[in-house]
Amino acid sequence: MTAQPPVNSLRSYPDATGHFGQFGGRYVAETLMPLILDLEKEYRAAKQDPAFQAQFDDLLKTFVGRPSPLYPAPRITEHFRGLAPEGKGPKIYFKREDLNHTGAHKINNCVGQILLAIRMGKTRIIAETGAGQHGVATATVAARFGLPCTIFMGAKDVERQAPNVFRMKLLGAEVRPVTSGAETLKDAMNEALRHWVANVHDTFYIIGTAAGPHPYPELVRDFQSVIGNETREQMLEAEGRLPDMLVAAVGGGSNAIGMFHPFLDDPDVVMVGIEAGGHGIESGQHAASLTGGRPGILHGNKTYLLQDDDGQITEAHSISAGLDYPGLGPEHSWLHETGRVRYVPITDNQALEAFQLCCALEGIIPALESAHALAALPQLTAELDKERILVVNVSGRGDKDIFTVAEALGVKL
Amino acid sequence: MTRFETAFAKGPALVCFITGGDGDTAANLDALVAGGADVIELGMPFTDPMADGPAIQEANLRSLAKGTTTADIFRLASDFRSRHPNVPLVLMGYANPMTVRGPEWFARECAKAGVDGVICVDIPSEEDASLGPALRAQGVSLIRLATPTTDANRLPKVLEGSSGFLYYVSVAGITGMQQAAQGAIEEAVARLKASADIPIAVGFGVRTPDQAAAIARVADGVVVGSAFVDIIKQHGDAAPAALQDYTAALAQAVHAAR
Numbered sequence: 286m287t288a289q290p291p292v293n294s295l296r297s298y299p300d301a302t303g304h305f306g307q308f309g310g311r312y313v314a315e316t317l318m319p320l321i322l323d324l325e326k327e328y329r330a331a332k333q334d335p336a337f338q339a340q341f342d343d344l345l346k347t348f349v350g351r352p353s354p355l356y357p358a359p360r361i362t363e364h365f366r367g368l369a370p371e372g373k374g375p376k377i378y379f380k381r382e383d384l385n386h387t388g389a390h391k392i393n394n395c396v397g398q399i400l401l402a403i404r405m406g407k408t409r410i411i412a413e414t415g416a417g418q419h420g421v422a423t424a425t426v427a428a429r430f431g432l433p434c435t436i437f438m439g440a441k442d443v444e445r446q447a448p449n450v451f452r453m454k455l456l457g458a459e460v461r462p463v464t465s466g467a468e469t470l471k472d473a474m475n476e477a478l479r480h481w482v483a484n485v486h487d488t489f490y491i492i493g494t495a496a497g498p499h500p501y502p503e504l505v506r507d508f509q510s511v512i513g514n515e516t517r518e519q520m521l522e523a524e525g526r527l528p529d530m531l532v533a534a535v536g537g538g539s540n541a542i543g544m545f546h547p548f549l550d551d552p553d554v555v556m557v558g559i560e561a562g563g564h565g566i567e568s569g570q571h572a573a574s575l576t577g578g579r580p581g582i583l584h585g586n587k588t589y590l591l592q593d594d595d596g597q598i599t600e601a602h603s604i605s606a607g608l609d610y611p612g613l614g615p616e617h618s619w620l621h622e623t624g625r626v627r628y629v630p631i632t633d634n635q636a637l638e639a640f641q642l643c644c645a646l647e648g649i650i651p652a653l654e655s656a657h658a659l660a661a662l663p664q665l666t667a668e669l670d671k672e673r674i675l676v677v678n679v680s681g682r683g684d685k686d687i688f689t690v691a692e693a694l695g696v697k698l
Numbered sequence: 699m700t701r702f703e704t705a706f707a708k709g710p711a712l713v714c715f716i717t718g719g720d721g722d723t724a725a726n727l728d729a730l731v732a733g734g735a736d737v738i739e740l741g742m743p744f745t746d747p748m749a750d751g752p753a754i755q756e757a758n759l760r761s762l763a764k765g766t767t768t769a770d771i772f773r774l775a776s777d778f779r780s781r782h783p784n785v786p787l788v789l790m791g792y793a794n795p796m797t798v799r800g801p802e803w804f805a806r807e808c809a810k811a812g813v814d815g816v817i818c819v820d821i822p823s824e825e826d827a828s829l830g831p832a833l834r835a836q837g838v839s840l841i842r843l844a845t846p847t848t849d850a851n852r853l854p855k856v857l858e859g860s861s862g863f864l865y866y867v868s869v870a871g872i873t874g875m876q877q878a879a880q881g882a883i884e885e886a887v888a889r890l891k892a893s894a895d896i897p898i899a900v901g902f903g904v905r906t907p908d909q910a911a912a913i914a915r916v917a918d919g920v921v922v923g924s925a926f927v928d929i930i931k932q933h934g935d936a937a938p939a940a941l942q943d944y945t946a947a948l949a950q951a952v953h954a955a956r
Contacts, residue, residue: 302824312793312820312828314749316845316870319852465755471746478748483871485847582793582820582828583746595768596798598745 295549295625298616303499305619311498313585316482325500327405332507337400344396345511348429351393353512354381355519355676360646361659365666374666375529375673379649380516382540382680389652389681390512390540391422395491397508399426402489409484410434412491413477415442415470416606417449418652418681419493424458426491434458437477439469442606449685467600470610474584494537495614498585502614509543516676517547524674530555532665533678534657535628536572536608538617540680545626546616555627557665558617559657561603562630572601573630574613575621588615604633604693605653605686635660637693640683652681653689701786701814702737702839702862706897709956710914711736712949713899715790715923717757719743719766721930721937723774729938730926731782733945734953737863737899737919738778739817742771742791749819751874753924756931768795772811779812788841788862790817793828801832808838815839815862823855830859844890846870846882853893863897863919866890868904874924877903880912887916907951914955922948 298305303325311321331337345351356379366374382390402410410427411434414420420436427434436453440462443450453460466472481490495505513531520528531548533541535558548554563571571577574589581590583598591599591611601611620626636653639660643651651659658677669675683690691698705711714735716726720743727738743761747754771789778787789796789808796804796818808816816838821829823842833840839862847870848856857864866886868878883900890898900913901921910920929944930937 310828311822311824313822314819314845315822315843315856316847316867318822318824319847319849465752466745466759475746475748479751479872482749483869483875485870579798581798584748585820587828590794592794592798594798596744596795597762598794 296546298619299499299503305616306622307580308587308615308618309499309502310587311585312582312587313498314482316485317498320485321498324405328401328500328504331401331404337404341397341400345393349386349392349396350384351511352515352519353384355516355523356381357523358647361643361662364646365662366671368663369667372671373669374671375669375675377662378528378674378676379679380512380544380676382512382678383649383651383655383682387422387425388684389418389422390509390543391419391493392425393511393543394493394505394508394539395422395426397504398489398491399430399432401504402432402491403430405489407487407489408432409488410491411437411477411480411488412493413437413470413473414493415439415473415609416685417442417446417453418607418685420458420460421449421452421456423491424453424456427458428456435480436460437463437473437480439467439473440464441468442470442473446606471598478584494539495542495616496537496584496586496588496612502586502616505539506542506546506616509539510546512540512543512678513545513547516544520674520676527551527554528676529553529673530557530665530669530675531678532557532559532658532661532675534559534608534654534680535613535617536561536610536654538614540678542614542616544678549625556625557661558626558628559661560628560630561605561608561657562632563602565632566630570602571630572603572608572610574611575617575628576630578611580618583612586615588612588618589621604636604689605657607652607654608657629661629664631657631660637690640690649679650683651679652683653686655679655681656683701784704784705736705786706863706918708736710917710952711899711919712910712945712952713737713739713901713919713921714926714945715739715741715921716926716930717741717743717754717761718771718774719761719764720757720927722935724777725938726930726941727778728781729942730945731785733942734949735785735945737786737788739788739790739921739923740771740775742768742789742795744792744795747792749872751872751924753874753927757927772807775813776811786814787812788815788817789813791819793818793820797828801829805832805836805838808833809836813838815841817841817843817865819843823858826859834859841865843867846886853890857894861896863899864890864894865921866898866900866917867902868900869902871902873902875903877909883913884916907947910948911951911955914952920952
């Protein structure tokens with residue numbers, strides 16, 4: 286969270302009604318509207334309250350383990366320099382969100398939201414989860430503050446992600462398998478919204494990404510902006526200047542917006558968001574909402590969605606469960622349309638290759654989500670001069686993904 | 699007088715909801731009218747019906763699995779209008795299918811098909827620009843929802859730009875689950891009537907003639923949905939006869955309060 290940006294800044298959005306251009310907004314049932322308005326009011330007050338900010342900063346430091354390192358990745362840098370045309374191949378840094386408590390950037394947002402929940406006097410926490418990372422992060426902060434917590438998770442994901450289900454249970458959360466629809470993240474979100482509508486009086490919904498009805502996209506972004514703010518400070522210290530390019534994976538888009546937002550007004554910083562291209566855009570089996578979707582309305586906001594001509598939402602596919610969602614946060618839709626951020630799809634296979642390369646060259650097992658960002662390096666490093674600096678947001682660690690990767694590589698564990 | 703005004707002028711009205719494309723919808727709609735329905739709500743199926751309970755969720759998915767399109771819904775609507783020139787017809791659904799081709803397109807199709815009103819679950823008054831102006835320009839009513847969380851401050855916003863009737867969602871929750879206490883409904887309806895100059899219809903969790911009769915004593919309309927959707931699931935192609943019987947029992951209960 287930072288001071289108010291100047292007028293006409295790209296960082297001054299959303300507008301007063303919660304819109305980023307035509308995107309965002311508050312497309313929710315009337316039952317939720319009063320609560321959403323209340324949340325906005327409370328968030329504005331919290332943002333102005335030094336005590337709230339101090340408590341947030343302190344928890345990030347002592348509980349999450351921030352700041353996360355900005356790591357110069359020498360062997361990856363050399364590797365791509367060797368492949369790039371003469372004079373190309375920038376210096377590569379990793380922002381190490383994988384070193385956070387619970388293993389990913391998700392916890393930053395959960396700490397912020399549970400503080401808001403407590404401030405609003407709510408006594409129960411709910412959340413949706415796909416792969417289980419946000420569920421684990423939510424269960425973690427709920428345990429830390431002693432609040433009962435229910436996690437909605439597609440029945441298929443409950444089966445696929447047994448270790449995370451067990452983690453959530455150890456942390457004291459109730460995991461509720463969702464059997465409606467395709468039994469994955471989208472359906473878990475539908476069910477969490479249904480539950481919330483019936484329990485608005487005492488329940489706070491910790492949304493896991495920078496999406497949903499206003500003010501969620503804004504507040505999640507603000508809580509995640511610690512990633513970009515630290516990167517800026519650490520880069521100035523290490524190199525005495527700003528980076529030339531930022532790269533981050535985009536599912537819902539919270540790690541990417543957290544990394545990008547503090548740099549939006551720096552015109553020389555190029556930003557690239559990496560979408561999950563699944564089996565390839567032309568296969569129709571992907572989760573690249575910007576590359577392969579159109580604007581529409583779902584889960585409280587207007588944004589790019591995978592949908593058919595009638596506006597029915599289509600199923601997303603990605604090897605990375607964290608990217609497997611048919612939409613993304615509204616601010617990304619807006620940054621895409623304004624051209625400020627470039628969005629590139631990466632296939633499952635490209636991500637798998639980058640996953641292995643990062644393990645072998647840097648001794649870091651990245652999350653499959655982050656492996657998507659790393660997989661854009663062959664293309665991006667070929668464009669950038671040797672003297673340039675590129676930062677990849679390694680948003681999470683890949684311990685959770687070893688079973689998926691083993692299966693994809695035909696290895697029996 | 700509009701069809702809505704005529705329907706509500708007779709006293710408490712029975713408003714009946716079914717999901718379009720779930721079962722033989724044309725025959726089912728005729729059965730509702732034959733049983734005594736005063737207003738019809740036709741649900742537009744959506745992949746992600748966030749405000750609906752299991753009964754209507756499943757009806758949405760059954761309908762989509764059969765390949766129901768938006769064009770099919772408008773065909774059902776305009777055929778209904780030809781067969782029943784005087785019964786008000788409302789389309790109920792979610793924002794994305796309604797706005798995907800632009801709100802103007804949707805509003806024009808509604809007007810062409812003889813649709814009297816539209817209920818969009820996830821466009822609150824704050825996002826009215828996404829649908830409301832287009833509907834009003836075509837003379838189609840935008841029917842808004844009021845809920846137990848809609849306080850006195852919000853109510854004028856909810857009423858502004860809405861017409862036809864106000865749909866009072868009597869429980870904070872999803873469709874087809876528990877019913878609100880009668881006392882709470884009476885209190886809410888009295889509060890709404892003080893501000894609204896359009897009829898108040900009460901729904902969510904209303905299943906039996908007894909419940910319907912109690913609500914009809916205080917409100918202008920009673921909305922029943924999940925109970926019909928359950929009948930369609932249970933009886934399949936034989937649903938029309940069962941629907942007509944059940945509608946008749948509800949209609950008798952509601953109309954007795956006239």
